[in-house]
Amino acid sequence: MGFRSYVMAACAALSLAGCAGGSGSGPNATPEEAAAAAYRAGAPYTLTLYTMVNNRTDNGAHTSLMVNAPSQRVVFDPAGSVRFSSVPEVNDVLYGITPQVKQMYESAHARETYRVRIQEVKVSAEVAEQALNLVRSYGQVPPTQCTQSTSTVLGQLPGFESIKTVWYPNQLSKAFAQIPGVQTRVLRENDSDDKDLAIMQMEGAIRAQNGQ
Template identity: 35%
Template sequence: MQRRAFLALALPAALAACGADNIWASDDAIRKARYVSPEPPSIGLLTVIGIPRGEGGHSALIINGSQRVIYDPAGSWNHPAIPERHDVLYGITPNFKNFYIDYHARETYWVAEDTIQVPLAVADAAIRSAEQQGATNKSFCAVSTGKVLRRVPGFEGAPTGFSPLNLRRWFLTLPGVVSKKHMDGDPANNHNVLLRQKNGVIEGYGADGRLHAQN
């Protein structure tokens, strides 16, 4: 993947430390951004893992229920088209999902995406649990992610410690997990999306190798 330049809108990413926020988007912004995916309902754990030592840098959830959201506790990614309320990001279209993953995958980190298909009611329970959690303090991403999962039927055994790796190890013991590995520079996982954020415009490299505005 070609080197990304994050201008103006992306906060500096100190992944190992996570970030912190107390953002509260309006009801109208959340309603307008709502995205309903045609994919089956699911709960996915995103784990940012260091290269080459393999340390855990960040935990987040991507939840596909009646709408698709990302729960990004103490995360550092944002965009003006994506309303956020206490670490829950709304309007996660396929492009913005890839945008989020590509932001975290870089020379020093890769992203594990571990997904379980669940009934719609369970996915919606996970969204409600994420919305109830509130803003997360710096470095508590795995703690809060575990707490969100523990309130969801079938995920009550989630650990609530500080280690993203321990949380992922537990998640991988659940039946039906499908895993993907996203690495910077891997053509099989290069989404050809996010490369620049500027004034709210998303640009990405197309098949011709040139930057194009993304809708």
Template identity: 45%
Template sequence: MLRHLIWLVLPLALAACGAEPKWAPDEQVRAAAYHSGNPPSVTLFTVVGIPRGQGGHSGLMIDGSERIMFDPAGTWYHPNVPERNDVHFGITDKMKAFYIDYHARETYFVREQKVPVSPEVAEMLIQRAEAHGAAPKAFCASAVTDVLSGVPGFEGIGRTFSPISLSKRFAELPGVTSKDNYDGDPANHTDVLMVQATDRRR
């Protein structure tokens, strides 16, 4: 009897945590494409709670032939940044700063960990992020490890649902640099989103 109840409830549970797919038109994605001109790299963003150090969110910025943000199960957006299933296109330095500012607040800081990669690895990661699909809520770290898993240089990352565990493993990669971004503003995104929505300059 219990087994039958589990099978009845399971589809409802999966539906409740279902992802929200988005698919920007081709012309918007092409128009937004941004190449930074920097050496290829991968940057892990981890939103960390203050003062307990709990993990709130994971996001991955990939800088290759273009710079994208893989923000699985995230809530950040910008009207000038088209999105396809958790992949945001057109991540200029200003958009990167908006992303950090959106998450950093009185109760959270954003850890930024960057590692250099080859152009081939950067392109492989961009393709894997684009192919991943929208992640369910609370699956951010798991989705990031899905993209990194098996890629040369990231074999030791493994799988985890914990943003903090992912950050610790990422910190052990060769050549990684780290920066913690703080913002003492109250935990209110309204002002940040209003600035982003009205700022049309890139």
């Protein structure tokens, strides 16, 4: 393959990989803010793989991972674009994943143009804590590397050695589905494609509930 052909193939691959739209990461919260927001959901301890899928093409568009560990529940959202003002973020890890925030996170990704494939598997407390430590220490992820970073984390965990480092969301989703005990559901909504508008509406509803 000539150099020009190689460059064109590489560009095509990046355009199909998840997170191609760039990172939505904002300024990091302080360690104190992240610690104050920590939420413990309790057992069962789980890993939940999110795959955002284009409804028109069926191509995967983004990958993220929710880790429910004994110490707290977080979402590793590498190079993601869904951020809430009330949810502290440090290096692409979202803290304070209460049931309400979890629902908001999933709903913000599901809209008329995308559906969310949600794959959950129960793990031991030790594996969940190891996953939590890995995502917290990974560091901020560059654009286009959401699936690469998530698969790298998963492949280091006991019981997930079959998962290799890959670049495509659907490829990781298929590998994750082979892990024993994985439960899958798909979330579809008909909201506008404007995620920012959806986030504003959700946060407005929360403020109204809290009397703010």
